Structures are given as C-alpha cells and as structure tokens.
Amino acid sequence: MTVAIKKVGVIGSGQMGNGIAHVAALAGFDVVLNDVSGDRLKSALATINGNLTRQVAKKAISETDRKQALDRITSAESLDALADCDLVIETAIEKEETKRKIFHEVCAVLKPEAIVATNSSSISITRLAASTDRPEKFIGIHFMNPVPAMELVELIRGIATDDMTFDTAKAFVAKLGKQVAVSEDFPAFIVNRILLPMINEAIYTLYEGVGNVEAIDAAMKLGAHHPMGPLELADFIGLDTCLSIMQVLHEGLADSKYRPCPLLVKYVEAGWLGRKSQRGFYDYRGDKPIPTR
Ligand SMILES: CC(=O)CC(=O)SCCNC(=O)CCNC(=O)[C@H](O)C(C)(C)COP(=O)(O)OP(=O)(O)OC[C@H]1O[C@@H](n2cnc3c(N)ncnc32)[C@H](O)[C@@H]1OP(=O)(O)O
Ligand SMILES: NC(=O)C1=CN([C@@H]2O[C@H](COP(=O)(O)OP(=O)(O)OC[C@H]3O[C@@H](n4cnc5c(N)ncnc54)[C@H](OP(=O)(O)O)[C@@H]3O)[C@@H](O)[C@H]2O)C=CC1
Structure with missing residues (x-):
C-alpha cells in the first residue's frame, strides 16, 4: 500500500x-x-x-x-x-x-x-x-x-x-x-561507508606527501577509471559535508580507521569548502581550477 x-x-x-x-x-x-x-x-x-x-x-x-x-x-x-x-x-x-x-x-x-x-x-x-x-x-x-x-x-x-x-x-x-x-541504518549507509573512507585516504595521501593534488586525481581517474579524482570529488561534494560524514563514521563505529584527516579539518576551518566556496583542493576563482597543493 x-x-x-x-x-x-x-x-x-x-x-x-x-x-x-x-x-x-x-x-x-x-x-x-x-x-x-x-x-x-x-x-x-x-x-x-x-x-x-x-x-x-x-x-x-x-x-x-x-x-x-x-x-x-x-x-x-x-x-x-x-x-x-x-x-x-x-x-x-x-x-x-x-x-x-x-x-x-x-x-x-x-x-x-x-x-x-x-x-x-x-x-x-x-x-x-x-x-x-x-x-x-x-x-x-x-x-x-x-x-x-x-x-x-x-x-x-x-x-x-x-x-x-x-x-x-x-x-x-x-x-x-x-x-x-x-x-540498513548504520553510519553513512552504503555509498558513503565505502566512498568517504576512500576520499579521506586520498587526503591522507596528500597530507603525507605521497603525491600532490594533480597526481592523486590523475592516478585515480586514469589508473582506476573514476569519472572524477577523489580530491576533485571531495570539492564537488563539499569539504564540510565530507568532514561531517567522516565524523559520523568515526564516532558511530568507534574505529580509528575512520579518523578524519587533519588536512581535511584544516581546509574546513579555513572556510575552503570546495566548489561552493570557490576554493578547496582546487582554486576555482580563475578560468580553470588550479590545485592548491
Ligand atoms: C556525499 C553523498 O552523500 C553521496 C554522493 O552523492 S557521493 C557523489 C556521487 N557522485 C559522483 O561520484 C559523481 C562522479 N562524477 C561523475 O559521475 C561525472 O563526472 C558527472 C556525471 C558529474 C559529470 O559527467 P561528465 O561526463 O563529465 O559531464 P557531462 O557529460 O557534461 O554530464 C553528464 C550528465 O550529468 C549532468 N550534469 C553534470 N554536472 C551536473 C550538475 N552539476 N548538475 C546537474 N547535472 C549535471 C549533465 O547534464 C549530463 O546529463 P545528461 O546525461 O542527461 O545529458
Ligand atoms: N553534497 C553532496 O554531494 C551530497 C549531500 N547530501 C546531503 O544533503 C544535505 C545538503 O547538502 P548540500 O546540498 O550539499 O549542502 P549545501 O551547503 O549546498 O546546502 C545546504 C542548504 O541548506 C540551507 N540551510 C541551512 N540551514 C537551514 C535551515 N535551518 N532551513 C532551511 N535551509 C537551511 C543552507 O543555507 P545557508 O547556506 O544560507 O546556510 C544551504 O542553502 C546534507 O545533509 C548532505 O549531507 C546527500 C547526498 C550528496
């Protein structure tokens, strides 16, 4: 019915x-x-x-x-x-x-x-x-x-x-x-339980200097055929939303593997929320997006 x-x-x-x-x-x-x-x-x-x-x-x-x-x-x-x-x-x-x-x-x-x-x-x-x-x-x-x-x-x-x-x-x-x-009603449901830890790991990869923004996004676009790189996608979703989801996962599942990357926290604290604030892992204020790291 x-x-x-x-x-x-x-x-x-x-x-x-x-x-x-x-x-x-x-x-x-x-x-x-x-x-x-x-x-x-x-x-x-x-x-x-x-x-x-x-x-x-x-x-x-x-x-x-x-x-x-x-x-x-x-x-x-x-x-x-x-x-x-x-x-x-x-x-x-x-x-x-x-x-x-x-x-x-x-x-x-x-x-x-x-x-x-x-x-x-x-x-x-x-x-x-x-x-x-x-x-x-x-x-x-x-x-x-x-x-x-x-x-x-x-x-x-x-x-x-x-x-x-x-x-x-x-x-x-x-x-x-x-x-x-x-x-089922568990923190971040299905898509974000899988997607957000991947994005958070990409930010750790940047934070630890394994690669820069361009290299990380190119790696996942060309190497794993993702339509957007994980940092480009994080900017698209909104870094405030990404951080909130990681916090819900971290608190709700009480597992340190969901710890939000400190660099994600820093970007949000700066008000660099991605596309919606014109700046995140890329700077969108010019003709084309420029990596900020
Ligand atoms: C955080 C959460 O809680 C859950 C989430 O949503 S996680 C995020 C999930 N989303 C993703 O992972 C998106 C990954 N990116 C993509 O799939 C693709 O890059 C994309 C679909 C966004 C754009 O694809 P593209 O091939 O580069 O662009 P393009 O061919 O211009 O657009 C494809 C379609 O998307 C539409 N589109 C693109 N950007 C759009 C936007 N910002 N708003 C509305 N529609 C849009 C286009 O109109 C087009 O529609 P049709 O197929 O009907 O013509
Ligand atoms: N971004 C994404 O990829 C996805 C997001 N979601 C979820 O959807 C929701 C919205 O996300 P998104 O659209 O990206 O966020 P945005 O920041 O783009 O939009 C949120 C909107 O809500 C408005 N708002 C804030 N407080 C209130 C209120 N009390 N009453 C009415 N409107 C209010 C904001 O206004 P103002 O800016 O003036 O405060 C803003 O216009 C979140 O719960 C998010 O987790 C789900 C799937 C994907």
Whole structure:
C-alpha cells in the first residue's frame, strides 16, 4: 500500500535541494522549495533553470517540459508554506542539531499523514526520526550528487518506519526514474561507508606527501577509471559535508580507521569548502581550477 504523493516540500536549497526539486518537478510533482535565505532560493531557481536548459539543448527534454517543470516549483522562506505537502524532504546542512530543529518546526505545520524524509548522507535515521512526532512516517531518501545525472537513491528505514512509508518512498523514487538500493541504518549507509573512507585516504595521501593534488586525481581517474579524482570529488561534494560524514563514521563505529584527516579539518576551518566556496583542493576563482597543493 502506498500514499498518494502530489506535493513535495524540499527544505534547503543548496546543491542537493535544487537537484531534488529539479527531478521532482520534471516528474510532474508540485514542489515547494524552502530555505532560510532568500538569496539562496533565487540562485537555486537560476541553477535549476540552467540545468533544465542544458537538458533541452541536449534534447533530453522539450522546451515545454522545462517551462512546466519551472512552473511547478514555488519557493518559500517560511516552513509554513509546506503545510499541505504530502512528502517533505529535508536537505539542509549535514549537522544533526540543525536537522533536529527543522524537524521539530516543520512537524508542527504539516498534516498528520505527511511523510517526512531526510537526504542525510550519514546521520542515524532512527535518531532523527525520534526528533519528530511521527517516527513511523519518517525515512531516509538519500540522493546522489548531481541529482539529475545520478541513477541511484538509497532508502534507509529507521527502526520505526512503517511499510506504507517505505513503499511510498520506493514508488516516489521509481517515478523519478531512479533505482533504489536499500541500506540498513548504520553510519553513512552504503555509498558513503565505502566512498568517504576512500576520499579521506586520498587526503591522507596528500597530507603525507605521497603525491600532490594533480597526481592523486590523475592516478585515480586514469589508473582506476573514476569519472572524477577523489580530491576533485571531495570539492564537488563539499569539504564540510565530507568532514561531517567522516565524523559520523568515526564516532558511530568507534574505529580509528575512520579518523578524519587533519588536512581535511584544516581546509574546513579555513572556510575552503570546495566548489561552493570557490576554493578547496582546487582554486576555482580563475578560468580553470588550479590545485592548491
Ligand atoms: C556525499 C553523498 O552523500 C553521496 C554522493 O552523492 S557521493 C557523489 C556521487 N557522485 C559522483 O561520484 C559523481 C562522479 N562524477 C561523475 O559521475 C561525472 O563526472 C558527472 C556525471 C558529474 C559529470 O559527467 P561528465 O561526463 O563529465 O559531464 P557531462 O557529460 O557534461 O554530464 C553528464 C550528465 O550529468 C549532468 N550534469 C553534470 N554536472 C551536473 C550538475 N552539476 N548538475 C546537474 N547535472 C549535471 C549533465 O547534464 C549530463 O546529463 P545528461 O546525461 O542527461 O545529458
Ligand atoms: N553534497 C553532496 O554531494 C551530497 C549531500 N547530501 C546531503 O544533503 C544535505 C545538503 O547538502 P548540500 O546540498 O550539499 O549542502 P549545501 O551547503 O549546498 O546546502 C545546504 C542548504 O541548506 C540551507 N540551510 C541551512 N540551514 C537551514 C535551515 N535551518 N532551513 C532551511 N535551509 C537551511 C543552507 O543555507 P545557508 O547556506 O544560507 O546556510 C544551504 O542553502 C546534507 O545533509 C548532505 O549531507 C546527500 C547526498 C550528496
């Protein structure tokens, strides 16, 4: 049994939020995109339009599809605008306290039958569910970046998630044209349990001087056929997000093999968060990315 989903709320309009709004609107859902910052919302809508326009140019969608998708998205700075959503997907920063606060506030305005999901990369679904008034209607729907291009979505049940919520989330993901991988609720789930230690190890490789940024990325692109080098990918994900995921792994599994590299910590402390702040393992302020080490 599934619940009918017509209107989807997306909380947080960063790179994941705008990607989720994009694919949901293109699949015919009405979308309310929320953020604490009006400027963020404006730039998210511009990014969505840019990505849809690129899909039109590549003949993946029609000009009518682009217009209709944009018309289905409204933006709002207040969570009150999500009151009549059937499904809400939280995709704010990877900080448990921020997410808990959002769930507390949004549950107060949602209808009782609405499903609440998080796009968290790593945080316990069971623990986040416990901060809501509806743990049985709470689930992890974990999209991959960039959302319009990646085929996979991880689904993670908390201890209390009921079958109706799981089946509805599964049907929703299928409507977006994406494949599901089901993960148990352990730190960082499947993709990031494997991917992030690899990225962290690449940063240790840099920290210990085994290779410079260019050599490490070239090694993994040309030597292992990864589409992006691990440092380029870390910048793409966001170094703050990478660090948060490593911290969840380190604390949650209590194993020193997940210790975040001190160089990753230093970059985040400097505010060098990767592409989103124009500087990380590469400097993106010029015509082409320049390695910073
Ligand atoms: C941290 C987490 O919690 C989980 C994660 O997401 S981990 C990160 C997972 N993601 C990855 O590992 C991405 C690795 N990189 C890649 O797969 C590729 O480099 C890439 C898909 C991003 C780009 O591929 P490419 O061949 O260099 O570029 P290009 O041919 O221009 O783009 C391929 C497609 O991606 C889309 N795309 C590329 N960048 C995009 C972006 N920033 N936003 C939206 N769409 C984008 C393009 O529109 C294109 O779509 P179509 O196939 O529909 O035409
Ligand atoms: N980056 C990635 O590759 C992936 C990330 N994720 C997960 O998705 C989530 C978002 O990541 P990402 O999009 O990269 O992060 P970004 O930093 O790009 O975006 C986060 C957005 O959330 C906004 N925000 C912060 N606090 C609130 C709030 N209280 N209410 C509403 N919006 C808020 C931020 O606004 P402001 O900047 O103004 O604070 C920003 O616009 C994280 O949980 C992350 O782990 C999942 C898969 C892949």
